[in-house]
Amino acid sequence: MEGQRERPPASRAKKPAVKRTTTDHNGTVGAPSHAGNCGPQRGARSRRAKRDGDPTEKPRTRARPGQASMPITDQRSSATGAAGVAEQPASPELQPPAHPEAPEVARGPSRRRGARSVGQLGAPRASRKDLKGTPEGKLKNVLKKLKLKRKEISKAADVVNEVVKHLLTSMKNRESEFKEVQPLNTGSYYERVKISAPNEFDVMFKLAVPRTQLQEYGDTGAFYLVAFKRIPRGNPLSHFLEGDILSASKMLSKFREIIKEEVKEIKDRDVCVEEEKPGSPAVTLLIRNPEEISVDIILALESKSSWPISTKEGLPIKNWLGTKMRTSLRREPFYLVPKNAKVGDSFQGKTWRLSFSHTEKYILKNHGIEKTCCEVGGAKCCRKDCLKLMKYLLEQLKKEYQELEAFCSYHVKTAILHMWTKYPQYSQWDPKDLSSCFDNFLTFFVECLKTEKLMHYFIPKFNLFSQELIDQKSKEFLIRKIEYERNNGFPIFDKF
Incomplete structure (x- = not known):
């Protein structure tokens, strides 16, 4: 499996353990791993940056060999290129889907734990106290409450x-x-x-x-x-x-x-x-x-x-x-x-x-380009987490402002489908990059509002953000509210 490496043999010489603080590429403490997840790699700065302690160094999103990474938040996404990615050959093993009908309501997900792949190293866990004050920690805490x-x-x-x-x-x-x-x-x-x-x-x-x-x-x-x-x-x-x-x-x-x-x-x-x-x-x-x-x-x-x-x-x-x-x-x-x-x-x-x-x-x-994405024992991604966070953000804003009545969760779902199309690789939705992935999604959604273009995922000429469906004043109002929330650490998420 891509991203796996063998465990190094244990050293026979006994040496005293050295406690180390693990930080991700944003300089914040690494997120805890979960049972069934592929352990996220620890982000590291360059040696020169580490020595100099440059506080202005920008975070970088790592990509696996042969994979394109999602641009970080200062590289703004274009709403008009939502589906513009290079074509790749389909897997010959891909089977036709079963009929999606389910006669009864499912009674919730299974609670079985996924087994970590053999030989894969897990990321060290950060304490909840260390994570609490970070953007990553806040978003994960919101997701936990929404579960x-x-x-x-x-x-x-x-x-x-x-x-x-x-x-x-x-x-x-x-x-x-x-x-x-x-x-x-x-x-x-x-x-x-x-x-x-x-x-x-x-x-x-x-x-x-x-x-x-x-x-x-x-x-x-x-x-x-x-x-x-x-x-x-x-x-x-x-x-x-x-x-x-x-x-x-x-x-x-x-x-x-x-x-x-x-x-x-x-x-x-x-x-x-x-x-x-x-x-x-x-x-x-x-x-x-x-x-x-x-x-x-x-x-x-x-x-x-x-x-x-x-x-x-x-x-x-x-x-x-x-x-x-x-x-x-x-x-x-x-x-x-x-x-x-x-x-x-x-x-x-x-x-x-x-x-x-x-x-x-x-x-x-x-939803994953890898067949086992988010399955028991497979690698986890943050695609659906970003969808849930954006749905919740819009839901909370609509409770406070009548000006947003024309917007609905279907707009959010359509936008995220275009994002998943534009960034199909697992590395672009790594759970340890939840904060930057969510911010990229917000950037894309705001761009759709500004250009007044959110095309239906199945009917490309049907614009869900057309003037006939939603007036420009309502779109501008939502833009201001989203920008206020993202610039102030999402205070509305604290109103549970």
Whole structure:
């Protein structure tokens, strides 16, 4: 394995141990290693710098032989080059992904410890006291507090599974247009990037549809009008046709009506359906457990046709996860959710929006260029840690400032996917460089805000930061808040 070296034979002569203080390349005390991690290498200054004690020496990010390193924070990333990396051949051993569907809520990660590879030297542990005052230490402390507790995960998962199972069973047993729906778990909980508490879940109720014909609506490539190439006799969805077009709003309205009826039959749980939000594709349930758990039930049409032409240049993972993986993922079904296109101050009720949340879930779970990245016994990276920190930063800022209402965690997830594409190597996401990696991500995100360009990861011509979606004033406000936090050591992280 790259980065491993044999342990030197123990010296037979007994010499008194010399205590040494280990510092990383930023001059701060090295972070502690964890079971299952490949031990991080100790950073070292040049001998001349060490003798002279030059306080102005800039930190350098080390790269392994043959690998490019992520630029340090004074080398600003460009938002327009998010996917611009040199192409590398895909691994011939790369296997097509299994179908990402999971019928039930997972009950939390396994607690087994990963075994350290034979012959690999571990980095010396620094004391918590030494780490506490460093940027690295503060970020790791935040991540520790954000980590979900296993007992809470299991408790919430059992409740959600119970409610979802009741709804699915009821729909199968009643004569309706949604008799054949199947579950598809998506969202941050199933991607293992949920933070703070297991109180929000997204569950798709997918419905396979016969051969469809899509007509792009607008110029974003994200919204479509759906028609059937051939309508078989007795097709229950014909009730929702307006002319030849399948109305998303009509179908969602009936879906909501059935969900509300079935929720009333749940007697052993305190469950209610929240009021409909304009433009939202979800039917939101509120479960009091006694803590509140929000569950978004999202109707999704499953299409097994080729992905729409607007996605042809999307999913730029060839140089990161490989060409074979990209081809395999694009052979999976795509989904259409009843998210209406906005027209001025109203919504076009017939339109559906493309959804690739199932593919995003797969990528987040299999995010490393090395197959064993973050697996038990494999090397750990800080990719998902940076995502969690940025999600939490935006979440906390939104609690304090109404001006940030237009921003959401999907913007953060899209930005991090572009970052992972731009910097695919493990060495560029080494856990011991968490602070600099997070700062690089902030630099990239701020640059996207300044240029007003954050392109959809699967639909390259769909700009999530366009003026039509988010006004410039809101973007400038978020830029100022992010810069204030990073320049002052993230005081908002102390507000737990």
